Amino acid sequence: MLIPPPRADITSLIAAARALGRTVLSEPESKAFLHALGIPVPAGCVVQTAADAAKIAEAVGFPVVVKAVSHVLTHKTDAGGIVFPIETASAAVAACHLIAERVRRTRPDIVLDGFLVEAFQPSNLEWILSLRMDPHYGPVVMFGLGGIFVELLGHVSFRLAPLNGNDIDGMLAENLVARALSCIRGNGPADREGLKAAIGALSDLGARNDIAAAISEIEINPLTVTERGVLALDALIHLRP
Amino acid sequence: MQDITPLIAPRSIAVIGASSSPTKSGGVLFANLANGGFKGSLYPINRGATEIMGHKAYPLLADVPEQIDLVYIVLPQAYVEEAIKQCVAAKARAACIITAGFSEASEKGRTDEDSLRKVASQSGLLMAGPNTIGMVNVDCGMMGSFVNFPRWEKGGVSFFTQTGIFTGAVMLHIMSAETQRLPVSKSIDVGNKIGVDEIDFLNFIKNDSATKVIGLYIESIRNPRLFLETAREVRKTKPIVLLKPGQTEAGARASTSHTGSLASDDKILDDGLRQYGIARAEDEADFLNALRAIVMLPKPKGKRVGIATTSGALGVISTDLVVRGGLELAKFEPGTIAAMRTILPEWLSPANPFDFWIGIDVKGPREAHEVGLSAIFADPNVDLVLCTLLAPANADFPGFGDLLKQLRKTHNKPVAVTIYGGSARARWVTELEGAEVPVFNTTREAARALSLLVQATY
Numbered sequence: 001m002l003i004p005p006p007r008a009d010i011t012s013l014i015a016a017a018r019a020l021g022r023t024v025l026s027e028p029e030s031k032a033f034l035h036a037l038g039i040p041v042p043a044g045c046v047v048q049t050a051a052d053a054a055k056i057a058e059a060v061g062f063p064v065v066v067k068a069v070s071h072v073l074t075h076k077t078d079a080g081g082i083v084f085p086i087e088t089a090s091a092a093v094a095a096c097h098l099i100a101e102r103v104r105r106t107r108p109d110i111v112l113d114g115f116l117v118e119a120f121q122p123s124n125l126e127w128i129l130s131l132r133m134d135p136h137y138g139p140v141v142m143f144g145l146g147g148i149f150v151e152l153l154g155h156v157s158f159r160l161a162p163l164n165g166n167d168i169d170g171m172l173a174e175n176l177v178a179r180a181l182s183c184i185r186g187n188g189p190a191d192r193e194g195l196k197a198a199i200g201a202l203s204d205l206g207a208r209n210d211i212a213a214a215i216s217e218i219e220i221n222p223l224t225v226t227e228r229g230v231l232a233l234d235a236l237i238h239l240r241p
Numbered sequence: 242m243q244d245i246t247p248l249i250a251p252r253s254i255a256v257i258g259a260s261s262s263p264t265k266s267g268g269v270l271f272a273n274l275a276n277g278g279f280k281g282s283l284y285p286i287n288r289g290a291t292e293i294m295g296h297k298a299y300p301l302l303a304d305v306p307e308q309i310d311l312v313y314i315v316l317p318q319a320y321v322e323e324a325i326k327q328c329v330a331a332k333a334r335a336a337c338i339i340t341a342g343f344s345e346a347s348e349k350g351r352t353d354e355d356s357l358r359k360v361a362s363q364s365g366l367l368m369a370g371p372n373t374i375g376m377v378n379v380d381c382g383m384m385g386s387f388v389n390f391p392r393w394e395k396g397g398v399s400f401f402t403q404t405g406i407f408t409g410a411v412m413l414h415i416m417s418a419e420t421q422r423l424p425v426s427k428s429i430d431v432g433n434k435i436g437v438d439e440i441d442f443l444n445f446i447k448n449d450s451a452t453k454v455i456g457l458y459i460e461s462i463r464n465p466r467l468f469l470e471t472a473r474e475v476r477k478t479k480p481i482v483l484l485k486p487g488q489t490e491a492g493a494r495a496s497t498s499h500t501g502s503l504a505s506d507d508k509i510l511d512d513g514l515r516q517y518g519i520a521r522a523e524d525e526a527d528f529l530n531a532l533r534a535i536v537m538l539p540k541p542k543g544k545r546v547g548i549a550t551t552s553g554a555l556g557v558i559s560t561d562l563v564v565r566g567g568l569e570l571a572k573f574e575p576g577t578i579a580a581m582r583t584i585l586p587e588w589l590s591p592a593n594p595f596d597f598w599i600g601i602d603v604k605g606p607r608e609a610h611e612v613g614l615s616a617i618f619a620d621p622n623v624d625l626v627l628c629t630l631l632a633p634a635n636a637d638f639p640g641f642g643d644l645l646k647q648l649r650k651t652h653n654k655p656v657a658v659t660i661y662g663g664s665a666r667a668r669w670v671t672e673l674e675g676a677e678v679p680v681f682n683t684t685r686e687a688a689r690a691l692s693l694l695v696q697a698t699y
Contacts, residue, residue, distance in 0.1 A: 074497060074498075128499060128500070130498075130499075130500040132500050132501070132504055134504055134509060136465045136466065136506055136509075137465050137466050137469075137506075137509045137510075137513065138466045140504070140509055140513075142500050142503065142504065146499075150499045150503070151499055151502050151503060154503070156503050157512050158504065158508060158509045158512040158513065159512060159513070159516050160466070160469060160470075160509075160513050160516060160517075163516075167516055170515070170516065217498055217500055217501065219498050219499060219500050221499060236498065238497075238498065
């Protein structure tokens with residue numbers, strides 16, 4: 001992946017993972033997928049060595065975040081696989097060593113595919129946005145308060161895809177969501193249009209038969225929504241087994 | 242898509258297990274059909290009788306001289322399968338199995354139920370039940386139940402239920418009400434639901450001119466996606482209220498993703514109902530209240546509520562309930578405020594909720610109610626009216642019912658009324674009969690009914 005990632009074709013991304021016998025796209029693969037859909041992702045790149053991490057960090061511009069890359073490691077935070085904010089090239093090198101050591105300790109079963117170095121995006125509030133091919137309800141879009149405590153918070157809502165404009169507005173009008181979107185701690189109002197476009201992009205995807213047959217779930221968590229727009233900070237795509 | 246007309250609106254009915262005995266289910270069901278004014282032909286099937294209640298009896302279904310639309314089966318559990326075989330052999334179009342003791346009762350019952358399904362599977366026989374109180378269609382005079390219903394208020398509500406005796410008890414409750422009786426068109430209880438389901442029912446009822454509002458009590462939805470999509474289509478012309486228990490069941494899906502853990506069937510259903518404008522009731526009272534409000538009231542033009550009250554406390558309580566129910570408080574026009582001022586002392590400013598109790602002291606009960614209620618009904622910013630009134634002797638006046646009746650008619654806006662206490666209450670409620678003004682026991686129920694009305698129709 002380059003900075004910013006090139007527009008890949010989503011069907012070839014799915015085919016590539018399938019060819020490797022995988023049903024999970026790694027974070028950088030998932031982000032390339034989202035980028036192809038027009039959902040913004042942070043500028044960044046996957047590297048194999050700590051030295052390359054430092055170079056990419058300088059190219060992207062500080063601060064950056066460094067993350068473990070593995071299609072097996074679906075909950076990176078639990079394994080200590082994320083370090084941020086990183087302000088210097090030497091800190092980027094140290095972060096790679098630290099992550100490698102932590103993953104070795106907590107998940108000895110995993111061989112890392114590399115490190116993802118990305119522009120660090122501070123955010124006050126984290127959202128979750130997903131498309132799920134539900135066994136009973138078919139394609140559904142979920143949106144709400146995200147982060148690692150998303151299940152505890154339980155502030156999410158579902159809509160059956162495809163969603164029309166009213167459906168999306170209804171989702172954003174839900175009590176706490178509406179308040180959280182309007183203004184947060186001195187920030188300007190969130191980019192609602194950008195958010196609606198991202199929800200619409202997943203909804204459109206859910207209505208496609210080829211996608212419904214290939215994918216079981218796309219989960220963006222966290223997604224930030226600020227006055228500067230939306231940004232998918234992490235994402236995971238599950239293919240159908 | 243199967244046409245279930247022969248089940249719901251049959252031209253001919255046979256009852257296997259009909260008898261003259263008033264203590265047996267088969268006897269009561271046949272008597273209800275015979276006395277209910279059914280418009281088609283009616284045949285008792287009984288091996289030991291030649292005639293039952295003036296109707297010629299036949300030993301077997303095959304002996305009946307015409308092809309039958311609907312066969313009620315009211316037999317002991319062990320004989321049901323043989324009766325279904327008779328239905329298939331005689332090419333009956335539909336069967337309603339009243340008998341209980343199947344999947345709801347035991348493992349053996351479950352196996353027996355599967356073989357009923359198997360027997361009917363190739364024949365196209367439409368099936369309701371087993372374990373049902375039966376089916377009522379007021380429009381064609383079919384009182385096909387072993388519950389003896391005293392009186393039906395013919396009207397626009399049609400029920401589809403999936404339960405045994407609950408439906409009967411609820412129907413009896415509806416019918417025994419002295420005032421505010423719910424007008425019913427059809428009540429179809431499919432019990433264990435081995436054949437005809439909610440989607441078949443919705444497709445039928447969509448084109449049923451007698452049905453204005455639909456009430457569904459469903460325990461399990463066979464095809465949730467198709468159900469919601471069908472309901473969305475039907476809802477364009479007929480509002481739907483769903484009562485489906487099981488909201489507290491834990492999401493049973495093991496999942497590696499947050500989304501998967503959060504995607505319980507009930508959560509998606511709940512949100513999908515909201516998306517498609519189907520009202521979801523929380524309990525049996527909520528269900529019936531919503532149906533009563535929807536069948537009596539016009540579609541609201543928005544969700545701004547004007548609150549008329551003669552109690553400051555009930556006004557504030559109403560405000561909380563309205564806002565929590567997803568509705569908004571209307572902002573009154575200057576003309577409305579000016580009209581309201583005429584019944585208040587100078588030092589008091591009218592607002593929403595409008596409490597005009599003091600107007601009763603100033604202008605007397607008639608003028609206070611006339612001006613107070615008229616101002617709110619007439620305000621163009623008011624889409625719905627919530628009236629929560631007190632009825633002690635000093636607030637009473639002759640013609641309360643006529644006043645509300647006339648306002649309801651003139652402005653054609655949805656209104657929900659609660660009347661508390663006092664000697665006049667019973668008379669006020671009686672005066673509102675026939676006025677298409679729903680009255681509720683509590684402010685909570687009234688506000689909730691308006692909220693579900695908006696969900697189902699706006």
